[in-house]
Amino acid sequence: MNRLLSFLILILATTGCRQAVRTSHDVIYLLSGEEKIGALERITADSLWFRAEEGTLAFAKSEIRGLDLPQPRQGEEWKTLKDIDDSILKEILTTFTPPQIDVRYVNLYVEHNFILHEDGTFEKRMRVIRYVSAESGKGAAANNTWSYLADRAYAKVDFARSYSPDGEINHITEAAINRVSRYPAPAEYSNLTQLQIAVPESRVGSVLDFQFSTIQNVADSIHPICEEIVLEDRQPTMMEIIRVEQPQGGHLAVYASSGQKPERETRKGREILTWRIQNQPPLRFEQMTPPAADYLPHFIVAEEKDxxxxxxxxxxxxxxxxxxxxxxxxxxxxxxxxxxxxxxxxxxxxxxxxxxxxxxxxxxxxxxxxxxxxxxxxxxxxxxxxxxxxxxxxxxxxxxxxxxxxxxxxxxxxxxxxxxxxxxxxxxxxxxxxxxxxxxxxxxxxxxxxxxxxxxxxxxxxxxxxxTPLRTPNEEATITSTLAQLRADGSLDLTVDVEFNGQNSAWWKRYLKPLSPAELRQEAEELAAEIHPNARLKDFRFRGIAPLNQNITYTLNVSIPDYATRAGEYLILYLPGVEHSAYWVGARDRAYPIDRVTRSADILNLSLQLPPGAELIYYPQDVSISNSYDSYAATFVQPGRGVLQFSESLQVLKPWIPPQEYPKYKELVEGMARLSQEPIVLKLH
Structure with missing residues (x-):
């Protein structure tokens, strides 16, 4: 990145002048848009001296936009493929055959190293060698981040380079490295820092090779060594290695969710544990998956404690x-x-x-x-x-x-x-x-x-x-009460009352609190449009937004012209506000579990007032589908002429559904969808 001048003044003013000894040139960026290439010679509180082709130039601090001061990095002397002396990289570049699969990029090699040194410092490194296989993968493959806590560790980019199909090697410059606080304000919580890089010349057919490292100097009972890795990527990984190195008898332990045993090696009084995982498929996109650590290979490296x-x-x-x-x-x-x-x-x-x-x-x-x-x-x-x-x-x-x-x-x-x-x-x-x-x-x-x-x-x-307790479905219920008046011309008037409980209420509070009156009206109009695209909002009210001890509720008064279809002396309509989709269960099977996180209930009570003299010819049959994970029931009642009452209840009994039990969930959702697609038929007299 272009380093901020204030940062340079802070660092360099403590050391005075220094000799411009570089492995590469420095670049100064001026507010005028000019760039000067050369070497930084001296910096003071308000000025900077820079040696360029035309001689030594002096600039005021106010003239400077930024500086690029290249730092020595591993392998920077490599210019062509024949210069490479890294055995891992050489083998990959000479034996790799581009895969014939439709992916954005391929991780050819990923290595995680966790090293406990004799002086108690802890080092972690991650190296990635990646092949860019599609235009859509150029940015995703090149842009990478690495986080660390700046008050107890320091991180750096050991190297980042690309190898083009024609044999050219491009090394990262400081301009492509950014070091930022994830929480810059308030300053009291600003120690979480992120290194952001863009590997240069990421093109289709290129191989990218980069490595981050962190040295943790502070490690004690309240600043523990604990590193977690979940082997997840939306693109395939050919080889991933987890390696832990420490003095014999060291206090680091490793948890491997797969139970896989490591390769063990002792070298010069140090114990080395290595796990190798080959040919990991890309992460498959599925709805409602659990946190990745709960179903994908998961490693934890930490100090042994109780x-x-x-x-x-x-x-x-x-x-x-x-x-x-x-x-x-x-x-x-x-x-x-x-x-x-x-x-x-x-x-x-x-x-x-x-x-x-x-x-x-x-x-x-x-x-x-x-x-x-x-x-x-x-x-x-x-x-x-x-x-x-x-x-x-x-x-x-x-x-x-x-x-x-x-x-x-x-x-x-x-x-x-x-x-x-x-x-x-x-x-x-x-x-x-x-x-x-x-x-x-x-x-x-x-x-x-x-x-x-x-x-x-x-x-x-x-x-x-x-x-923490797992609340009952009713404690997390969303309850909807709808009064609907259908007219002979097919128009429909609705009064909809909705109450949210538990986490749903908390979500709506967080969402609604900052909204202005105009924005609240817009939200009400969007809720009305979810009932029917032609819905016209007549009135609305949100309640419980501010008080902590009240749940969020809202009321909508809506009119929908031409809701029902007239066919001679018949009216045909569907249950208002009842629209269940089976789109997300179209797949025959699942690779991963379903996780709804909490139990919950969705309850609807609908009273449909029919036009005077209308005769109810057809309405759907009751539905009841239950398994150990979910329960759904829908019932129709005609308590008297001119009224049809409908109630439905969906309860999530167990949030977690293993993939082998997916057919049960699929059957239930498809049953709900069939109900919402069945019409109600009236005959007008």
């Missing part, structure tokens, strides 16, 4: 951070005064943190496992998940309530491997109230509703693993 010792180490640091102060005590007194029940107090404190502490920053595994002082969080008014949970925990304890900090692995990251204790698996903090209610102080989630259900985590007070 859960109790991990909790003990964290507890010592957490107890210091959550000590109450004067301001905090005042908050507790003001919020809980006069509240007799413990749950009332807990709810008041929860709603205070959720409303007054703005979410900011990364998850704790991308920042720190040590929470910020509770008083500091209270004053500054923003915090990441760990700091919000720690603040709530100390408020509750100060109020005399039973509260425990529990670190879980959020469901989107995959499940905890309980037999492989390591702090690095955990990335979300919750507060456990009275060993029965999990709390995640969030401005969109009500008391007792957590985003992560059936998620395993570590209790800091007991050192035991606990699991």
């Amino acid at each position: 859960w109790h010792s991990i909790a003990r180490s964290l507890r010592a640091h957490a107890d210091k951070a959550i000590q109450p102060g004067e301001r905090l005590t005042q908050v507790v007194d003001s919020l809980t005064q006069g509240l007799p029940a413990s749950e009332e107090k807990a709810r008041a404190l929860y709603e205070f943190v959720a409303a007054s502490i703005r979410p900011a920053g990364p998850s704790l595994d991308s920042y720190s496992y040590v929470s910020t002082l509770a008083e500091t969080v209270l004053v500054r008014g923003f915090a990441n998940n760990l700091d919000r949970a720690a603040l709530l925990c100390v408020l509750m304890r100060e109020a005399g309530l039973e509260a425990d900090l529990v670190l879980i692995r959020d469901r989107s990251s995959g499940r905890v491997v309980p037999t492989f204790p390591t702090l690095g698996q955990l990335n979300t903090a919750l507060v456990l109230f009275e060993d029965r209610i999990y709390l995640d102080p969030n401005s969109n989630v009500g008391f007792g509703t957590t985003s992560d259900q059936d998620a395993m985590g570590l209790s800091l007070s007991s050192g035991k693993l606990k699991k």
Whole structure:
């Protein structure tokens, strides 16, 4: 990348002038659009001296847009293929035959190295050799990222180069490397850093070869060594290697989800474990797949620990951070005064943190496992998940309530491997109230509703693993009540009331809160259009957007002209708002499990008022389909002349469906789709 001048001044001003000794030329980029090639000679607080062909030039800081200072990299002296002295690369380039398959690129070779040195530093490297096989793959193959925590490690690009079909080698320049903070604001959470590169001259037929590396200098009980790899790519991989190297008797352990045994080697007092995985197919696109770590080959490299010792180490640091102060005590007194029940107090404190502490920053595994002082969080008014949970925990304890900090692995990251204790698996903090209610102080989630259900985590007070509850389908239900008036001309008037519960309500709160009145109306119009493309919105109302203790509900009043089709003395229509598609179950089988994450229920009660004198000639039969994973029932009732009532209920009983059980899910969805395609026929008199 073009390095910022302020960064150069900070670095170079401490060393004074330096000799311009380079393996390649420097480039200075001027605001005027000019570029000068040569060598940087000297830099001060406000000026820069640069030696170019025309001599030594002086520039003011205000004239300069950026600098490109090439750094020595492995293999930079290679100009043609005959210069290459890397045995792995030479073998690949001489034996590789382009595959005759329709993919964007092919990973010819991927190697992950994890190295524990004698001085305690930890190094990890990843090398990728990749063949670009299609125009659509040029960018995806060349653009790559590498993340690290800047306060305890440093990362670099060891090399990045391309080999063209005509034998030309192109090496990366600093202009194609970018180092950015993933969370630049607020500054308190800015240590998660990302290296971004674009391998040069990525063209169809090129071979790209790049390597990242990180040296972690800080590793202790609260800054653990823990690296996870999931073998996933939308393109095929011919060979992938995982290698762990450490002194004999070292404390690194490896979890391999496949159970595959490694090759073992001892060399100069060091133990080397190697796993080789050949011919991995590209990741197949399927809907509702679980987190990749739950169904694809998965490796964890970490220090050997037990859960109790991990909790003990964290507890010592957490107890210091959550000590109450004067301001905090005042908050507790003001919020809980006069509240007799413990749950009332807990709810008041929860709603205070959720409303007054703005979410900011990364998850704790991308920042720190040590929470910020509770008083500091209270004053500054923003915090990441760990700091919000720690603040709530100390408020509750100060109020005399039973509260425990529990670190879980959020469901989107995959499940905890309980037999492989390591702090690095955990990335979300919750507060456990009275060993029965999990709390995640969030401005969109009500008391007792957590985003992560059936998620395993570590209790800091007991050192035991606990699991968040999996809520019942009704606790996660979406309930729709519809009153429909059909007229003889085929027009339809609808009043639709919808109530969201659980995580659905939390999602809608988060989505609706920032919308203006005009945007809320637009959202209501889009919801009406989902009922029917010709729907006209007459009125609408959203409720429960702000209050944490209320679920989101909305009401739509809609008219639809020509909803029913007139055929002589008959009217033909379909159930309004009932449209089930079997599109996503068109495939005969699945490669991967289905994961709906939570249980849930979708409930509809529809009352259809018929035109005066209309006779109901035909309507669909009742449907009932059940298996151990889902239950669907649809019933029609005609309680009196002129009215047809319809109710349906879909319940997700088990979120996870193994691929071999997919036919059961497919049968249920296709049955629902058939129902929604059957008409209702009326005869007018």
